[in-house]
Amino acid sequence: MAPPSLSHGLGFTDLYDREGLIRLDAAFVGWLKESHVEAHARLMAARANPDGLADKDESNLLIELARPLEDFLGGLFGIAREAADLRGRHNKLAPVFDCKRLFVQRYVTRTIKADAAMALDGNKVTADIALPVRLEDGLEDWELAFALAVRERAGAEFKITAPTPEIEALTRYAAWALHSPEGKKRHRDGPLFKVPHKLDFEHLVPIETEVVDGVTRMRLPRPMLRHREGFALTDEGFDLVRALDHSNYCIWCHNQGKDSCSRGLKDRKTGAFQKSPFGVTLAGCPLEEKISEMNLLKSEGFSIGALAIAAVDNPLVAATGHRICNDCMKACIYQKQEPVDIPQIETRTLKDVLGLPWGFEIYSLLTRWNPLNLRRPLPRRATGRTVLVVGLGPAGFNLAHHLKNHGHAVVGIDGLKIEPLPVEQSGVSVDGARHAFAAVRDVASLREDLDDRAMAGFGGVAEYGITVRWDKNYLKMVRLLLERPSQFSMFGGARLGGTVTVEDAFAMGFDHVALCAGAGKPTVLDLPNGLARGVRAASDFLMALQLTGAAKKDSIANLQIRLPVVVIGGGLTAIDTATESLAYYPLQVEKFLSRHEILVQERGEAAVLAAMNAEEREIAFEFISHAEAIRAERVAAEREGRTPDIAGLVNGWGGVTIAYRRRLIDSPSYTLNHEEVLKALEEDIRFAEGLSPVAVEVDAAGHACALEVAGEQNGQKIEATLPARTILVAAGTQPNTVLAREDATHAFIDGKYFRALDEEGNPATPERVAKPAEVRVLMYRAADGRFMSFFGDLHPSFAGNVVKAMGGAKQGYPVLTRTMETLPASQRSPAEILGQANAQWRAKVVRVDRLTPTIVEVVVEAPAAARNFEPGQFYRLQNYEARSKKVDGTLLTMEGLALTGAWVDKDKGLLSLITLEMGGSSDLCALLEPGEPVIVMGPTGTPTEIEPGETVVLAGGGLGNAVLFSIGQAFRKAGSKVLYFAGYKKPSDRYKVEEIEAAADVVIWACDEQPGFKPDRPQDKSVVDNIVEAMRKYAAGELGDQPIPFRDADRIVAIGSDGMMNAVRLARHGVLKPYLRADHRALGSINSPMQCMMKEICAQCLQLHKAPVTGKESVVFSCFNQDQELDRVDFACLRQRLRQNGVQEKIGALWIDRSLRRLGARAGG
Helix, strand or coil, X not given: CCCCCCCCCCCHHHHHCHXXXXXXXXXHHHHHHHHCHHHHHHHHHHHHXXXXXXXXXXXXXXXXXXXXXXXXXXXXXXXHHHHHHHHHHHHHHHHHHHHHHHHHHHHHHHHCCHHHHHCCCHHHXXXXXXXXXXXXXXXXXXXXXXXXXXXXXXXXXXXXXXXXHHHXXXXXXXXXXXXXXXXXXXXXXXXXXCCCCECCHHHCCCCEEEEECCEEEEECCHHHCCXXXXXXXXXXXXXXXXXXXXXXXXCCHXXXXXXXXXXXXXXXXXXCECECCCCCECCCCXXXXXXXXXXXXHHHCCHHHHHHHHHCCCCCHHHCCCCCCCHHHHCCCCCCECCCCHHHHHHHXXXXXXXXXXXXHHHHHHCCCCCCCCCCCCCCCCCCCEEEEECCCHHHHHHHHHHHHCCCEEEEEECCCCCCCCHHHHCECCCCCECCCCCCCCHHHCCCCCCCCCCCCCCCHHHHCCCCCCCCHHHHHHHHHHHCCCCEEEEECCCEXXXXXXXXXXXXXXXXXXXXXXXXXXXXXXXXXXXXXCEEEHHHHHHHHHCCCCCCCCCCCCCCCCCCEEEECCCHHHHHHHHHHHHHXXXXXXXXXXXXXXXXXXXXXXXXXXXXXXXXXXXXXXXXXXXXXXXXXXXXXXXXXXXXXXXHHHXXXXXXXXXXXXXXXXXXXXXXXXXXXXXXXXXXXXXXXXEEEEEEEECCCCEEEEEEEEEEECCEEEEEEEECCEEEECCCEECCCHHHHHCCCCCCEECCEECEECCCCCEECCCCCCCCCCCCCEEEECCCCCEEEECHHHCCCCCCCHHHHHHHHHHHHHHHHHHHHCCCCCCCCHHHHHHHHHHHHCEEEEEEEECCCCEEEEEEECHHHHHCCCCCCEEEEECCHHHCCEECCEECCCCCEEEEEEEEECCCCEEEEEEECCCCHHHHHHHCCCCCEEEEEEEECCCCCCCCCCEEEXXXXXXXXXXXXHHHHHHHHCCCEEEEEEEECCHHHCCCHHHXXXXXXXXXXXXXXXXXXXCCCCCCEEEECCHHHHHHHHHCCCCCCCCCCHHHCCEEEXXXXXXXXXXXXXXXXXXXXXXXXXXXXXXXXXXXXXXXXXXXXXXXXXXXXXXXXXXXXXXXXXXXXXXXXXXXXXXXXXXXXXXXXXXXXXXXXXXXXXXXXXXXCCCCX
């Protein structure tokens, strides 16, 4: 795409260069001086002393400047006509809103009361007004014609003094349209005859009830249901007419200094923020966006001007607005009637600008150069400072933006995989190299269908935690606003505490480290069978759905849910989890049926079902029958010309119910954002209030089948059992302060949060309000004066939602700047620091070696990941979707694989990852190619405890031996003796013999099949038997002398399958007990299912422990604490959780095998 032909002698690249922006600003100032002399004078005076203006005067100046700014930008980009046309569309509709306010609301409602209006005849009042348009031609034109008819007869002020017969006819029609059911239905989609309703805070959501299974469930009245299909955008938001309706409803209270939507609703006597009837603090927009001013400009038709004024305080406005935030609405001056829908106006304003030719570039420009920003119209001169921003969610990306515009270089890291964008869009290739990028003339070129887009990773919780109620194309735009300018660079798959430590960052030369990794630690409920198969954390479900890719029809990601679904919780996460599980189930079973039918046709049903046990076959047939019913409903609906009732089918199979311990009106979702409750119920979710979970019931196979609940409904105590095959727990989160346990030097805890410091480095207590009087974001001060800081959900002031996190970043970045201003000159330039980061933090494949018929070694170059590895730790390996092969519509993008560092070469920056091809994503490792960029997140997990002077027994089964290479070597290096039992099923399964020998003083080779192995060293031994028998025979002396006496063992470390480790656990209390000291320790590296592997975030890795003596249960996150005492591990629970996606995994294994064969990567295609 050719760049825009800009006026004033400017080129496209000037818009991304500070010197070019300085010339642009000078051109605007000169243009303004010639065309708007007084506005120019006021602008220059305000820039000289921005804090000298009263708030009202500043607002009026910015509004006065916004109008010519729109003209200037229209001329700059050559779109003056298109901008004028857009403004004209607004102005054309203006009579509708004047008529509504001055005639309908002020005159009609007083002239004809509701009872009288209900008695009017609709046909007659319609005929009496005789408009020159027909209703069939469109409601918008009809309502405009009505407004013009009133204005023609009443005058521009719509003032009625002596009503004429024509006015009386128009009045009767308006009253009928306002009050009668037929009139309301006719004008349901138009603004003219809708007047604000009073708020009944206990009935903000209209509900009806039903009693099912002895439980009263709330649902929406049937006519209010909304059809949803899959994972396309579920809410397009307001059109222009509705947005203008609300912008005209606003009273533009900045004129009275009462813009509570922005500044908060304050008590006149105390000055403190008021609270809603639910006790929610009404602090207004955490960013203090100039909302009233934006609304005024939008009502006048100045969309670019309105966007510019919003972007003064909220430059990343694409990340806020509709279905994201409503703090502004809650604090609207209208407290007793429906508020102005500010988020809808904001998003509509952005949409209208983006819809112009070069609209994205205009918006992008306003985030760097904005003459309405009196205090920083231009990016500041480069300071030479470099900040490491940890976490690229809302707090992180907003902080990065402000720091970048303040002259600092910013490097952002995130533990999630961040997919590369096309170079022509981002200007950055996957290796971090910068390239020219193309100007965006049509924003459609950036858009992707939400149900087909790459799960890009950027945005943190905004990516995986927020559902398709929000258009995530906006997240892509936010990313481009950051990524295109050269002052910002980012790295996915890089975790603080793993890939890079705080010590590493300061050693590299970073001047500041800002923690914005806000994803919280999920609350785990203490329930009997609380980790049974079928029970998941909501965070696990949402991340698997929206980040791993299960929601995509072409993915191989495995996520298995069954109906009925019960969601435990009452917050917005519970709401999102409910809607997405309802949408996912049809997609899941339809994809299952499609693949099953193809596989059966090609291989036969017996082959397809061969690997499934009886329960799995039952589940498979359940999925198939449901998918066939959905297919039949789609066919019938198409034949009958109606929308298919998929939700009706799903609800017939049990549907989705939210169970909350208190009343609906007490739930966080209702008190904070009841609109989201309404939207969820529109999709036919049920809400059961007053129910606390008591226990999970399981069937004979160990799968969840019901949730026992108790509580109070309708004033009566209740105990009930809710049928539930899937139970998703959304019981809240705690601040994730893992860093304090990993790095006690740099992170300290104060209550639930990190300890805060003031700017002198003294301990401080942050206010728990989104707009604190003193912003306390610092958390650590190094001896040389460099600081660390914390934001978002990590911080008590700014936790809670997207916009609070962004507001904290806006308030906090000046603190960071001030601390860096006191430092001596940086020892390293931003370019040098970035060069080192690019060299060390990115990973690429060096080679792929097949070690056995089913085991593959992937050697990668990942210097930082290799350097920080300690024995026992592991990594998350992923390939990029952008480079994945696609076969017959299936994208071969692997799920995250938890793989240990079998060996590392810290000097060369190499590490070895060994995987067993088990029929899933691990089968795709063989497709990786030398030089291919990959994600190697880590090291993660806790290093194995290495003690000196011990006798250590290592027991490795199959792939588990790869983990023990480094552990054994570390023990030997520490002066311990290592007796290693290496077990395999087949002789062909053995690999890396030299590495095993290097890890042990003595190796006992065990193989289930003849002929077994012949030892290469005289002290080693061999046995054809399972590993437990090998240990018993050695201990009993049946294999001859014992170079290392088994009885001397201080500890046993077992790593292998869950069955193998459990066998070792049991043998210690059985056949091995006579040969072991009573005080020995026994540990296993527990192979729980894992997803994020970023420590206590997604909760897929939860593992149940039971105290050996008391039986008391506890839960650990295995991705943090993988080495666990064997006697505490509940192996039955582990086996059930490993089978969580069993049916999907088995059909998926066959499908991947088919794909590899068709690709020619596996024999038999």
